[in-house]
Amino acid sequence: MISIKNILTLDGTHADHEIASQEDRVIDGSALLLLPALIDPHVHFRTPGLEHKEDWHHAARACLSGGITTVFDMPNTLPACVTMKQLREKERIIDGQLESVGIPLHYRLYLGADKSHFDEIVKAKGHAVGLKVFMGSSTGGLVMDDESSLHAAFSLAAVHGLVLTVHAEDEALIHERQRAYTGPQSVEAHSIIRNREVAIRATEKAIGLAKMYGTRLYLAHISTKEEIALIAEAKREGVTVFCEVTPHHLFLTEKDYAHHGTSVQMNPPLRSQEDCDALFEGIRSGVVDTIGSDHAPHTRTEKDQPYGKAPSGIPGVETTLPLLLNAHHEGKIELKRIVSLMRFKIEEIFGLTPTDDFVLVDLKKRGKIERLYTKCNFSPYADRVLSGFPVTTILKGKIYDLTRLLP
Ligand code: DOR
Ligand code: ZN
Numbered sequence: 428m429i430s431i432k433n434i435l436t437l438d439g440t441h442a443d444h445e446i447a448s449q450e451d452r453v454i455d456g457s458a459l460l461l462l463p464a465l466i467d468p469h470v471h472f473r474t475p476g477l478e479h480k481e482d483w484h485h486a487a488r489a490c491l492s493g494g495i496t497t498v499f500d501m502p503n504t505l506p507a508c509v510t511m512k513q514l515r516e517k518e519r520i521i522d523g524q525l526e527s528v529g530i531p532l533h534y535r536l537y538l539g540a541d542k543s544h545f546d547e548i549v550k551a552k553g554h555a556v557g558l559k560v561f562m563g564s565s566t567g568g569l570v571m572d573d574e575s576s577l578h579a580a581f582s583l584a585a586v587h588g589l590v591l592t593v594h595a596e597d598e599a600l601i602h603e604r605q606r607a608y609t610g611p612q613s614v615e616a617h618s619i620i621r622n623r624e625v626a627i628r629a630t631e632k633a634i635g636l637a638k639m640y641g642t643r644l645y646l647a648h649i650s651t652k653e654e655i656a657l658i659a660e661a662k663r664e665g666v667t668v669f670c671e672v673t674p675h676h677l678f679l680t681e682k683d684y685a686h687h688g689t690s691v692q693m694n695p696p697l698r699s700q701e702d703c704d705a706l707f708e709g710i711r712s713g714v715v716d717t718i719g720s721d722h723a724p725h726t727r728t729e730k731d732q733p734y735g736k737a738p739s740g741i742p743g744v745e746t747t748l749p750l751l752l753n754a755h756h757e758g759k760i761e762l763k764r765i766v767s768l769m770r771f772k773i774e775e776i777f778g779l780t781p782t783d784d785f786v787l788v789d790l791k792k793r794g795k796i797e798r799l800y801t802k803c804n805f806s807p808y809a810d811r812v813l814s815g816f817p818v819t820t821i822l823k824g825k826i827y828d829l830t831r832l833l834p
Pocket of ligand 2: 469470471501721723
């Protein structure tokens with residue numbers, strides 16, 4: 428039994444808390460806050476085939492270090508995860524990696540939507556966490572941009588009770604804008620080519636399809652003010668639509684290209700401060716349902732290539748909670764909201780059984796992120812001084828002290 432004494436709880440009172448465990452431990456919680464461990468609904472842990480960028484040995488430690496004990500992993504691996512056979516094989520490989528580090532992380536996998544494998548959607552129910560549709564292309568070759576395939580995917584997901592998660596960027600418009608672009612080949616071009624219209628058009632289309640077929644639609648990494656307005660409207664009309672935002676669209680803007688270059692190149696790209704503010708407003712008003720890190724690491728060498736060659740994506744699983752705790756410190760978000768966005772709402776949308784995992788937070792701890800566990804070993808937030816850090820994560824009754832090196 429783990430017995431935590433006199434810990435601050437989310438309702439502002441101090442209480443003792445007990446967690447079933449093989450270990451017999453008493454923790455003095457008087458300087459700490461108890462939160463349920465978080466879920467990251469959007470990660471790319473790169474297994475199989477891209478383990479030079481990330482693997483579950485590194486990523487599992489990164490999760491614990493960020494107070495996260497459950498993740499949903501995306502299908503744009505090598506090969507892409509587009510059949511249930513591949514999904515089960517992927518689980519086998521992941522289980523091996525997790526076992527070798529002794530971290531029994533909870534995870535669920537996405538099935539990738541692919542027009543040659545519509546029959547797989549039927550088999551995915553109850554096993555895959557959802558169906559991922561890349562309406563616009565990103566890392567990997569998964570893309571579904573033709574009308575008839577999109578109709579089929581939305582309709583099948585609705586009939587077979589799968590959450591359909593979209594990467595909403597309009598592929599045709601991206602190509603059109605790429606061809607028309609004549610400006611400098613610097614990373615700033617990324618936000619110009621994949622502009623707000625690219626995202627808005629796809630989000631609008633996805634909402635229309637969800638409305639037509641009654642699909643449970645989860646819009647990943649929403650980045651613009653206009654999309655927040657569209658989603659608010661759809662929710663008012665009773666469409667089953669859920670909205671995720673990422674830390675990078677909350678805490679970085681296109682001004683950050685000047686300092687960070689292609690290391691902050693991602694899809695959808697960075698936007699303006701006005702968009703960041705609109706996303707925070709969406710959080711406060713309840714239009715935004717979840718926060719997902721979209722942890723999408725690439726090696727330093729890959730990212731250091733010039734714009735056009737450098738891949739899109741940044742890591743985030745271990746920096747998300749510290750950034751949000753710091754935003755709380757700055758009066759931008761309530762603690763209860765953080766837990767709703769990164770735990771309760773995700774359980775509700777995806778029908779998860781709650782875990783008995785916890786994270787203990789020191790709200791007064793101030794400084795830079797002490798170490799990164801992600802294999803890519805960089806973060807655009809590494810130089811920020813933040814207030815509020817997770818210090819202990821408890822996963823399946825096991826205590827991980829985050830002030831020491833994790834196993
Ligand atoms: O920037 C991104 N990187 N966006 C995505 O949608 C995919 C991700 C990746 O897998 O690298
Ligand atoms: Zn992603």
